[in-house]
Amino acid sequence: MFVNRERELLHLQKAYVSKRAEFIVIYGKRRVGKTELIKHSLGKTNGVYFLAQKITEHENLKFLSLILSEKFDDPLLQEHPLTGWNQVFLYLKQNIKSPFVMAIDEFPYLLEVNPSIASIFQSGWEQILSKIPVKLILCGSSISMMENSVLGEKSPLFGRRTSQILLNPFKFADVRKYFHGLPFESQLEFYSVLGGSPGYLKQFDASQSIYENISEKILTPEAYLYREVDFLMREELRDPHVYLSILSAIAYGKRKTSEILNATGLQKNVLHKYLSVLEDLKMINKEIPVTEINPVKSRKALYEIIDNYLKFYFRFVLPNRSAIESGRTSAILAKIKTEMNILASFNFETACKEWLENNWSDFSLSQIGRWWDKNEEIDIVAFDNTGKNALFCECKWSSKNIGTDILDELKRKSEILCLNKNIKKHYVLFSKSGFTDKLKERRKDETDIHLFSIKNLL
Numbered sequence: 375m376f377v378n379r380e381r382e383l384l385h386l387q388k389a390y391v392s393k394r395a396e397f398i399v400i401y402g403k404r405r406v407g408k409t410e411l412i413k414h415s416l417g418k419t420n421g422v423y424f425l426a427q428k429i430t431e432h433e434n435l436k437f438l439s440l441i442l443s444e445k446f447d448d449p450l451l452q453e454h455p456l457t458g459w460n461q462v463f464l465y466l467k468q469n470i471k472s473p474f475v476m477a478i479d480e481f482p483y484l485l486e487v488n489p490s491i492a493s494i495f496q497s498g499w500e501q502i503l504s505k506i507p508v509k510l511i512l513c514g515s516s517i518s519m520m521e522n523s524v525l526g527e528k529s530p531l532f533g534r535r536t537s538q539i540l541l542n543p544f545k546f547a548d549v550r551k552y553f554h555g556l557p558f559e560s561q562l563e564f565y566s567v568l569g570g571s572p573g574y575l576k577q578f579d580a581s582q583s584i585y586e587n588i589s590e591k592i593l594t595p596e597a598y599l600y601r602e603v604d605f606l607m608r609e610e611l612r613d614p615h616v617y618l619s620i621l622s623a624i625a626y627g628k629r630k631t632s633e634i635l636n637a638t639g640l641q642k643n644v645l646h647k648y649l650s651v652l653e654d655l656k657m658i659n660k661e662i663p664v665t666e667i668n669p670v671k672s673r674k675a676l677y678e679i680i681d682n683y684l685k686f687y688f689r690f691v692l693p694n695r696s697a698i699e700s701g702r703t704s705a706i707l708a709k710i711k712t713e714m715n716i717l718a719s720f721n722f723e724t725a726c727k728e729w730l731e732n733n734w735s736d737f738s739l740s741q742i743g744r745w746w747d748k749n750e751e752i753d754i755v756a757f758d759n760t761g762k763n764a765l766f767c768e769c770k771w772s773s774k775n776i777g778t779d780i781l782d783e784l785k786r787k788s789e790i791l792c793l794n795k796n797i798k799k800h801y802v803l804f805s806k807s808g809f810t811d812k813l814k815e816r817r818k819d820e821t822d823i824h825l826f827s828i829k830n831l832l
Contacts, residue, residue, distance in 0.1 A: 376414050377572070378548040379407070382539050386415040389537065390475055395504045397534055400513040401520035402541035403656055403681075404606060405573025408513050411541060412477050421475025421509065426483040434484065438462065442469075459491070463498040470506050477511040482519040492523055496530040516610065518654055543570030543681070546725045547732075553580050558828050559718075559806075560584065562725065566717040567592075569682030574599065584714070585707060592691065593703045600698070603687045610655055616640070618692070620648055621679060624658065625688035629676040649677065656680060664743030664755050665791060674746070682721070719771035723753050726769040726804040729831050730754065736800060737763040745791070752787050754802075764793055767802040776803055777810040781823065800824060804831075 389396045400408055413423060422445050424438050439455035442448070442462075446469050456462050466476065478484075484491045495512075503510055514520040524531050525538065544552070549565045552575050556564070563584045568574045577599055578587045592599045607614040616638075623637035635645055652658040661676045662669040679685045691698065694706045723744075731739060740759035745752045754767035766788045770776050784801055793799075802824045803809070809825050817823040 376410060377551050378544060379411055379414075379541075382411055382541065383415055385537065385539065386411075390415070390419050390421075390473060390509055392473075392509075393507075394536075395506060396509040396536045397499060397504075398509065398511045399520065399524055399535050399538040400511060400541060401517060401524075401538070402515070403517060403543070403571070404515045404609070405571040405602075406541050406543055407572040408515065408541050409479055410572065411539075412479065412511060412513060416475060416477070419475055420473060421477065423477045424479065426478060426480045428483050428486070431484070431487050432457070434487075435459070435462070459494045459498060463502040466508060467502050467506055470508055473507045473509060475509040475511065477513065479513045480515065481512040481524070482514045482516040485519060485523050493530040496534060499531075499534050517656060518610075518651075521654070544572065544575070545570060545728055546721065547728055549575065556580055558832060562718050562721055563714060566682055566714070566721045567686050569684075571681065571683065574602075574683050585711065588710060589703065589707055592686075593698050593706060595699055599683070600691070603684065603692075611651070616648055617652060618688075620645070620652065621657070621684065622688045622692060624677050624679055625685055629678060631675070631677075634677065657684065661744065663745045663747065664741055664757075665745055686717075715771065719769075722771040722804070722806065723769045725831060726767065726826075727754055729804075729826075730756065730765070730767070730802070734765070739765070747790065750787050750790055752784070755791070761794065761797065763798050763800065764788075764791075765800045765802055767804065769804040771806045773807055775808045775810045776805045776813060776825075778813050778816060781813060781816070798822070802826065 386398070389398060400412065402408055409425075416423060422441050424441055426434055427437070435457060436455040439451050442456075442465065443451035448469075451465075456465060466474070488494075499510070512524060514524070523529050525535070526532060546562070546565050549568075549570055550558075550561045552572075553561050553564055564575075564578060564587075567584065567588065568578060577591050577597075579591075582590075591597050594600060607617060611617050619638045620634060620640075623634050626637075628634050628637045631642075631645070631649075634640075634649075635642060638645065640648070649658065649660075653660065657680060658677050659680050661678050662672050663674050666672045666674065679688070690706060690710055694703075697703065697706060727742065731742060734756075737758040737760075739756045742754065742756035742765075745755040752766055753769045754765070756765040756767075757763065766784055768776075768780060768784050770780065781801060781803065784803070788799060788801075800822050803813075804826045806828060808827055813825070817825055
């Protein structure tokens with residue numbers, strides 16, 4: 375199932391019919407759907423798709439030659455494959471007479487076996503490809519390598535691209551489309567476990583319960599998702615055991631730098647180096663209260679794992695590998711069941727934030743995020759760019775109706791922020807189960823109160 379990506383598809387389709395040569399860089403974390411995007415965008419477009427492999431350059435060129443020979447009906451090319459990338463560029467020049475897409479997936483594999491490949495492609499682009507109607511796509515899953523060796527200032531290819539696409543995981547609204555036949559609660563549970571990577575989403579069976587899926591598709595040694603993080607870590611990182619320790623600490627709530635230091639036993643300067651790498655790889659994010667004037671120097675930073683499946687893996691799978699390998703998963707599944715509501719509540723906040731960003735119409739939201747200070751916290755705080763409006767929001771994933779006590783507590787906490795007295799405050803409450811009659815009556819008299827249920831999010 376191909377879901378979303380309308381903006382990216384439109385961009386590629388426009389590039390494919392443009393009159394100039396195009397050099398498009400597509401990158402993003404593994405399993406995010408880059409390959410599917412390219413293949414889907416090609417459709418009946420004139421072009422070829424080539425997946426580079428972890429083999430010698432000679433072998434990669436031989437396989438590419440087979441693809442080109444079939445495309446251009448050139449049996450001689452099968453017998454005498456191209457032996458260098460300059461030959462590839464010249465071959466394209468001789469055979470391309472109209473717009474033609476040349477998509478190379480997993481470009482970092484070519485870089486690994488030939489570090490000078492970026493210089494070769496730079497020369498090929500400037501001398502040959504930029505002068506013919508080719509649409510060159512270089513795609514890769516190694517974010518660090520793509521950013522440094524293709525997009526970075528020190529790369530020979532710097533400044534040559536005509537556009538780039540950083541493909542991000544699906545948001546919750548997109549996951550809802552993927553599991554469109556399920557109730558909202560089930561969609562949220564699936565998202566809480568799998569996150570938004572299409573490669574993970576397609577592993578689950580929508581006709582089975584969340585726990586049946588977890589048991590069969592995660593807590594089984596032969597399952598794809600069971601060893602996925604192992605492969606991911608080895609692919610991206612040279613020293614995975616240290617990163618595993620850091621990610622485990624964060625998954626268990628050690629989110630401050632001092633807490634991670636204590637949990638891992640690393641030196642502060644060493645830890646910062648590893649955290650920086652994880653940030654660059656889009657595995658973790660440094661969360662700052664939305665009201666911080668200078669986020670870079672903030673001492674309130676909290677680290678969080680971005681991907682929901684990584685969170686789930688480090689909390690429930692990695693610590694229990696021995697039990698899973700032995701088939702003793704009933705206790706693990708029982709623990710997951712007791713904590714599922716907590717997982718869903720965190721992601722309910724994400725769903726509400728997404729909804730506000732796309733649907734709030736009382737004023738434009740220029741800043742939006744979480745706020746905390748010492749023992750106080752507000753799920754979502756937002757401001758407009760005029761400084762005249764502020765939004766304060768609580769999201770409750772509970773079987774109980776929200777009452778006036780939650781509203782009064784939200785108002786109390788909003789006073790701690792010491793905002794301009796002239797700023798107009800809007801109080802927003804999202805509830806899984808609804809609201810008490812008393813709170814509904816109060817909303818009639820207080821126009822700054824906004825109540826939203828799951829029905830509003832559908």
